[in-house]
Amino acid sequence: MTQPIRRPKRKNPVLPMRLPVLPPGTRSRVGLGLTAAAAEGRFALQVCGACAAVQYPPREACHQCLGDELTWREQDGAGELISQTQLHTSHDTFFRQRMPWRLGMVKLDAGPTLVVHLHGDVGSAPARVKVGARLDKAGMAVLVGFPDRDVPHMADDTQLREFTCDPKYRKALVTDGKTAVGQAQVRALVDAGADLVWVGHAEPWKKLPGLAELRELPQVSLVPLDVTDGRSVKELAGEIGAKVDILVNNVEVHRAHGIASRYGTDIARAEMEVNYLGLLRLAQEFGPVMRGRGADGQSSAVAWVNLLSIFALTNFPTHGTYSASKAAALSLAQCLRAEMRPAGLRVINVFPGPIEDEWNQLLPPPKLAPAALARAVIGALRDGVEDVYPGDVAQEWLARFRESPKVLERELAGG
């Protein structure tokens, strides 16, 4: 039975901080297919197009018929634990620091035998398990054997917590608390067990709806933050940067304009100033100190969440300059991800479709409610995924984008 984790003790500042060490991060090119699916929270294996045999480990040719049409397809993960071990020694520093470590060998109902990290609540072999894919601290996919039914405190399993960014007992910064999206995010983090949520607001002198209620929550602390002002970002990072475990960058400027509907660059500049340069300023001030805390005990710095938009994938002309700023932010977020990975920090990009807010008033439903978006972010943190596309619109755009970016571009140009 997983013991619920306890609130970590105050750190002894005299003790040396553990330096970030990553588990083995090398994979073959074909092996990265597992990571590509796990980054979106899916467990996929190669399946042969000719004979339907399921393959593992990843390979270039079907082990049954030698066919080379191997397609990554989602698996239900049902299988049986046939053997297990508890490791007490390892050749790798990351695991040596975390001994003992439980592993299993699972015969998947779909065919292949898998070596998996084994959740503590899976009984001794033989036992039914459900295998899922997770990203490890190196940002690479690994397989985890879970109990086939949910059990209490499942997320608190010490091994599993190495793969996830669960907000429980962690400290988070939400960069903008003035919007409904920001306020829903703060509440969701508190509900998920976050110890402390700092909430940025750019204009502390203004009384904004909802902020007073947030301030009532004992876990919430309002802090001044204007991401267009380098000094403001630097000051806040100096004050709380060394304590932030999860940074949710949700601040954005969104106007519904294309090129022709708004002459000049003022709106586009304001969008870029916040959506792109704001992210850059935050990354430069908070990035280094969070990287330094990538292995800081049970509640180390774990994740950086960017609120992007499904419009970052392809331009939505009636929100044309906004789309461009989100595309720029997506590109920068990929750079941030590459720089955070050596410290074991996850960068989570969130690509919602239109949100129920004032700038999407003219768009038809369905639109994503702020609370649903906030829940999706919590889910992404708990599962440790990299990319999340919450809501029906985002899912459909993603599917169409994957099918043909060109067709989607033409469809969107039609309005």
Added chain:
Amino acid sequence: MSARQGYAGVAVAVPVTVPYVRYSTRSAHWFIARALAALLQESGLRKEEVDGMCVSGFLLFPDTAVGLMQHLGVTPRWLDHIPMGGACGVVALRRAARAVQAGDAEIVACVAGDTNHVDSFRHTIASFSQFARDAVYPYGSGGPNASFAFLTDYFMRTTGATREDFGKLCVAQRANALRFPYALFKKPLTLAEYLAARPIAEPLHLFDCVMPCAGAEAFLVMSESRARALALPFARLLGTIERHNAFPEDAIQMRGGWALDRDALYEQAGVGPGDMDLVELYDDYPVITAMQLEDLGFCPRGAVLELLRSNTFTVDGTLPLNTSGGQLSVGQAGAAGGYLGMVECLRQLTDRALGAQVPGARHGLVSGFGMINYDRGLCSGAAVLAAGAA
């Protein structure tokens, strides 16, 4: 299937060992060079007279056997490089015997050697294979200990084997090793000590696991007439088998290729398991020894526990097994681990054991097992040898 040609006229001779050390700053090339020099010294042959070479070594990289020929200044007309880990000794013998029979080479030097730097074992297992890199090493990086822990856990659960059963094998091998000069383990081991050892990868504990080290093993293959002309004691080769990726449909390894090929082995050899005076089984972990006893027909399927419990495995026991101590008590010098049993068997069959001699040994069986590519060992092999004078 047409009947396989036998190995009549082939002599296996000149077993040599480059003494094992726990760590070495030398390279694999050095150990292989020392082994070749020892072969020449023991046989009285000149370097030019060895016209075939068969080489194995994990840590030769980036070289292969080819580069090694220039390194050693030899010009063979027949060369093989066998990257099959623990199966390389049996397979080298098979290849070399056919080369000699066919006349492609007159005298083949079979050599396996490896070094062991403080960090080389970690590098070896981290880059062992594509499957291991993708699907094993990121899971705790336990190396072969973790892989064999799975097989041992399954074997114990399905057969009812206990740690005492494995301990019996390990304790007997240690007793054999105490009389073998090259064994790195020089202290007696009791069953109580075996059981009390610290866990490594449960159910494996310290004395279930081989210790990586540096060293080399080698032997010569030539015609019987050549061996007689050189006045070299030799063994004859009666039969061999090899198999790769046997039983891929088994969800976990509970048998090896031996189970598929053992009838062919004994048919070719003309003798059976009951005729063996000594048995040298590949033993990186005791579970594999137990598995092979069953696969190679020393007991009926499903009766391995009875076999383990009703026999003694020391040199003076009812079933002399791994008579120099095996890898578990001598050490595992990389690819040379695949030669240890072969070289020991040659010494026993030529009445030149360095440790305890099995009196009047006439028939010996040597096995090989190698390459945990992903979840199981892929290469298996075995050879039956007979004393040359028989």
